[in-house]
Amino acid sequence: MTTETVLDVRDLCVSFGEIEPVRGVSFALRRGERLGLVGESGSGKSLTALAIMRLARRATLRGEVLLEGRDLLKLKPREMERIRGGRVAMVYQDPMSALNPVFTIGRQLEEAIRLHGIADRSAARERAIELLDDVGVPHPARRVEQYPHEFSGGMRQRVMIAMAMCADPAVLICDEPTTALDVTTQARIMDLLDRLVDERGTAVMLITHDLGVAAGFCDTVQVMYGGRIVERTEAEPLYGTPLHPYTEALLGAAVDLTLDLDQPIPTIGGQPPLAGRLPQGCSFHPRCRYARDVCTAQAPLLEEVAGRLVECHLADERAAAAKEDTHVGA
Amino acid sequence: MSAPDATPAAAPEAGAPLVVAEHLMKTFRLGHGEQLQALDDVSLTIRRGETFGLVGESGSGKSTVSRALLGLLPLDSGSVRFDGQEVTRLGRGEMRRLRRRMQMVFQDPFAALNRRQSVAQIVAAPLEAHGVGDRATRAARVAELLDLVGLGPAYRDRRPREMSGGQCQRVAIARALALDPDFVVLDESVSALDVSIQAQILNLLRDLQRRLGLTYLFISHDLAVIRYMAQTVCVMQHGRIVEQGSRDELFGDPRQEYTRGLMAAIPSADPATERHRRRSAALAEGVGA
C-alpha cells in the first residue's frame, strides 16, 4: 500500500474582487485515493477544481496547490499547459464548452492522445476508438467521425471522460461526470473509474451532488458549504452519523424511492449563502436547526473530532451523543 | 366518465390529450453509408395537466423525441399534434404562436444560455420576443421568476460564466416559465442540482402544475425523481418505446427485463449497500459477457 501524497491543496482561496466563493480550502489526495466532494449548488466545488487546474477565469488565487511537490499556482501558463491534461486531468461539468464543435470527436481525442504520448497517427486513432468503447459509446469506429452535436448529452459526457483518461494522469478530477447518465451507464462509468484507481493508482476526486454515487465510489468524502469544507471523513461514518448539521440536512433531503408522493419533498429550507455576503459567525447558522448564540457571533474552526474533521461549534457534543446512541443501540 | 354535455365544450378538460405523437420515424447518418434509427415508430399521448416521464439509457432517443414534439426536428415520417394542431405542417406564424405555449429546458445548461447576456436579459428575452408587457412589468416578472427558482436579485447582472452549473440550470427553468406555457419539456433539468435545490425545484414544478394546469414532459435518468413527478412513465431503448404505463404499473410490476434492469441499478445513499450493489452488478455483467 502506498500513501504517497500526489496532490496537496493548502488554504486555497478563489476570489473575484470582493466576492470570495472559495475561502481557505485544504486537503490532500494520496495515490490511488477516491475522494468525494459533495455540497450545495454554488458552494464552490467546481471553482475549487478549476483553481487547481488554473482555469478559473479572471479569478485571484491564493494558497498552494502542490502536485507531486510542485506548486501549480507558481507555474508559468506555458508550463501549466503541459501539466493540464497530463499529470492532472479534469472532466468538466459542461461538456459542450469543453468540446470544439467544428472538429470531429475522433480528431479531438487523437489530439489529446498525441499530446501526451502516442505520436503515431493511426495508433492514436486506434486508441481513441478503444477509449470510446471503454466508456460505452456504441459503434465507436463510426462514431469517431461524428461531431459533438451528433452525440447525445450523455455520450458527450462520456467523451469528456475518455479524453481525461488519455494521458494516464496522476490526479483525475471528475466534476459531475455522470449527472445526466442513466443508472446502467452510470454504473459502467463508475466501474471504469474504479479500474483506473486499482490498476493505475490514479487518485480521483469526484465532485457530485449524487450521494448514492459518492457512497458507492469514495473512500473519503468531504462536504462543502459556503466556500469551506465543513466535514471530512470516511464514507461510512459520514453517511451513518453525520456530525455537521449541514451534512445531516443534506442526507435528509435526498429523493429516494420511499418518498411520500402526496407530500412536498423535505428541503433544507432557506437559501444558500451568497459569496460576498456571508452571514456573521457560522455561515450555516440562518438555516441550522441546532444554532445557538455562539453560532451567530463566532465562526467555528475546522477541528478534528472523533477522528474526522468538522467545522461546527457543537461537533464535540454531537460526536459524544452519536457515540452514546451506538452504545445504546449495541 | 362524465356525460359529454356535463362540461362546456370550450374549456379544455384536464386529462384530455394535449400532445399526440404517432409513428414517429427518424434516421441519422452514421457515416460509411450506415444509418442510425434514432426514432423507430414512436407513438405516445401526453395528457393535459399530467407529468409524462421519459426514461431510458443514454442515447436511446429521449432528447430526440422531445425535439420532435416541439417541432424542432424534421421527421422522416409520422405526425405530432399539439392541442389538435398538426405541428409538422404549421407555417412560420402559426409555429411562432405555438412556440409560446411550449417551452423547453435543455439538457446542457451552459450551452443553452447566451453567454454574453446577463441573467435578467436571458429571462426577459422570451417576454421581449413575444412583446409581452412594457419594460417595468417585464422587469417585475423577471424578478418574480428568479425568486421562484431561488435566485435572489444579486444574480440579475451575472453572466452564465459567473455562475455555477446549478445556478445556470435554474436560469433556464425561469426562462422557460416566463411566458406561462401550457407544455414544458424538462430534459434532465434537475440533474445538475444538489438534493436540496432539486427538491425545491421539484416542489415548485408540482405546485405550478397544480395551480396552472401545466403539462410536463419530464426526462430524467433518476428513477426516484421520475417516480415522484410522473403519473405516466415511458421507457425507451434504441429509439423504440419498450414499455409504457402508469407510475404504479411501472414501479410496482415492470414487465420488461430492460425496465427491471434499470430499477435494480438505482444507487442507494448508503455506502455499504451501494458498494455491494455495484460489485454484484459488475460481477453479473462479467458472467453474462
Ligand SMILES: Nc1ncnc2c1ncn2[C@@H]1O[C@H](COP(=O)(O)OP(=O)(O)OP(=O)(O)O)[C@@H](O)[C@H]1O
Ligand atoms: N466568475 C465569477 N464571478 C463571480 N462569481 C462567480 C464566478 N464564478 C463562480 N462564481 C460563484 O462562485 C460560487 C461557486 O461556484 P461553483 O461553480 O464552484 O459552484 P458548485 O459548487 O460547483 O455548484 P454546482 O453544484 O451548481 O455546479 C457560485 O455562487 C458562483 O455564482
Ligand SMILES: Nc1ncnc2c1ncn2[C@@H]1O[C@H](COP(=O)(O)OP(=O)(O)OP(=O)(O)O)[C@@H](O)[C@H]1O
Ligand atoms: N443531430 C444529430 N445527428 C446525428 N445523430 C444524432 C443527432 N442527434 C442525435 N443523434 C443520435 O441519436 C441518438 C439518440 O440521441 P438522443 O440525444 O435523443 O439520446 P438521449 O436518449 O437523449 O440520450 P442522453 O441520455 O445521453 O441525453 C444518439 O445515438 C445520437 O448520437
Ligand code: SF4
Ligand atoms: S456552528 Fe452552530 S450554526 Fe453552525 S452548523 Fe454548527 S450548530 Fe449549526
Ligand SMILES: [Mg+2]
Ligand atoms: Mg459545479
Ligand SMILES: [Mg+2]
Ligand atoms: Mg438527451
